[in-house]
Amino acid sequence: MSTQETVREPDLSAFLASRPTASSVDFVVDSIKELLLGKKVLPGDRLPPETELCRLLSVSRGSVREAMKILSALGIVEVRRGDGTYISTGSGEVMFDxxxxxxxxxxxxxxxxxxxxxxxxxxxxxxxxxxxxxxxxxxxxxxxxxxxxxxxxxxxxxxxxxxxxxxxxxxxxxxxxxxxxxxxxxxxxxxxxxxxxxxxxxxxxxxxxxxxxxxxxxxxxxxxxxxxxxxxxxxxxxxxxxxxxxx
Missing domain, CATH: 1.20.120.530 (GntR ligand-binding domain-like)
Incomplete structure (x- = not known):
């Protein structure tokens, strides 16, 4: 990505909130899916940093990391080392549907x-x-x-x-x-x-x-x-x- 290209970083604080759930990992996964369905985040958007997601969702860093692994395997997010986590822009094959x-x-x-x-x-x-x-x-x-x-x-x-x-x-x-x-x-x-x-x-x-x-x-x-x-x-x-x- 060009350094001049503007990356959309939506403010998700109004849309993400902690609530009781049987699994913190599932809660994070479902929260990101809900944001996508509601078009609060779009393909190419950069998600908040790990620490910010932890704060917004009141979950541990481990739960966020595991959730991102699942979302990555599903082709929903793309983790770019040193740059952050983005909503995927493609609809190609994923590891398992x-x-x-x-x-x-x-x-x-x-x-x-x-x-x-x-x-x-x-x-x-x-x-x-x-x-x-x-x-x-x-x-x-x-x-x-x-x-x-x-x-x-x-x-x-x-x-x-x-x-x-x-x-x-x-x-x-x-x-x-x-x-x-x-x-x-x-x-x-x-x-x-x-x-x-x-x-x-x-x-x-x-x-x-x-x-x-x-x-x-x-x-x-x-x-x-x-x-x-x-x-x-x-x-x-x-x-x-x-x-x-x-x-």
């Missing part, structure tokens, strides 16, 4: 997962049809062409095919220009990652069929045709489901 964990332990049925993906993906493609820019369409096209070239090789690289499959959906999510939906869609697709990998390695025709339905989605988005895009999504999921349960 607690929402992903809660979804894993809930052990949803495949039918429930399919319904979730249908709901999300139809809305994603609908927004992509409405808002995709030329560079989004170019990126989708390039991804489909890379997949086509890779699937035609005699020696399949399943890791690359999996990466391209997920990349297609990531680009589709960005094309809709709705960041909350993009984030949720990216999360859900990460959950489906093992299913996609299984289909790729177990069924040699999956990469061909996946590429074909991706091409149909791309063409529908290019034509700004919502109905055809949604139909292509349904076809994509039917193909995928049949291969998941095919021996």
């Amino acid at each position: 607690p929402l992903l964990f809660s979804m894993i332990v809930s052990q949803p049925e495949f039918a429930e997962l399919k319904e979730l993906r249908v709901i999300l993906e139809k809305n994603v493609v609908r927004l992509a049809v409405l808002h995709a820019a030329d560079d989004d369409l170019a990126a989708l096209c390039e991804c489909v062409e890379k997949t086509r070239a890779l699937k035609d090789k005699e020696e399949k690289n399943y890791d690359e095919l999996l990466a391209l499959d997920l990349e297609f959906h990531a680009i589709l999510g960005r094309a809709g220009k709705n960041r909350p939906l993009e984030t949720i869609y990216r999360f859900v697709m990460q959950y489906f990652r093992p299913y996609i990998a299984q289909s790729l390695t177990k069924h040699s025709n999956f990469s061909h069929e996946s590429c074909d339905v991706h091409r149909k989605i791309l063409e529908a988005v290019e034509r700004r045709d919502v109905a055809t895009a949604e139909k292509a999504v349904e076809e994509s999921l039917e193909v995928w489901e049949s291969l998941v349960f095919k021996p």
Whole structure:
């Protein structure tokens, strides 16, 4: 960061206050989350020093330090040595997503997962049809062409095919220009990652069929045709489901 760049340091004294809690660490974590939800702190803001947070929240330095470790692991804050603790500005991958964990332990049925993906993906493609820019369409096209070239090789690289499959959906999510939906869609697709990998390695025709339905989605988005895009999504999921349960 440039020394000339102004860092926002909001006065949080009016928003942070001590109160009884079963865990001081959880209390600190929840307090920072509440500040974010209430937009009292914004991405890029520098949090008060450790001693100030201790005073405002009436907790120990150890509790603040442990809370910052948790928030850092969740990707909420970024600790910069010698400079302070900042609210993160990116939405990249974190060490472990607690929402992903809660979804894993809930052990949803495949039918429930399919319904979730249908709901999300139809809305994603609908927004992509409405808002995709030329560079989004170019990126989708390039991804489909890379997949086509890779699937035609005699020696399949399943890791690359999996990466391209997920990349297609990531680009589709960005094309809709709705960041909350993009984030949720990216999360859900990460959950489906093992299913996609299984289909790729177990069924040699999956990469061909996946590429074909991706091409149909791309063409529908290019034509700004919502109905055809949604139909292509349904076809994509039917193909995928049949291969998941095919021996």
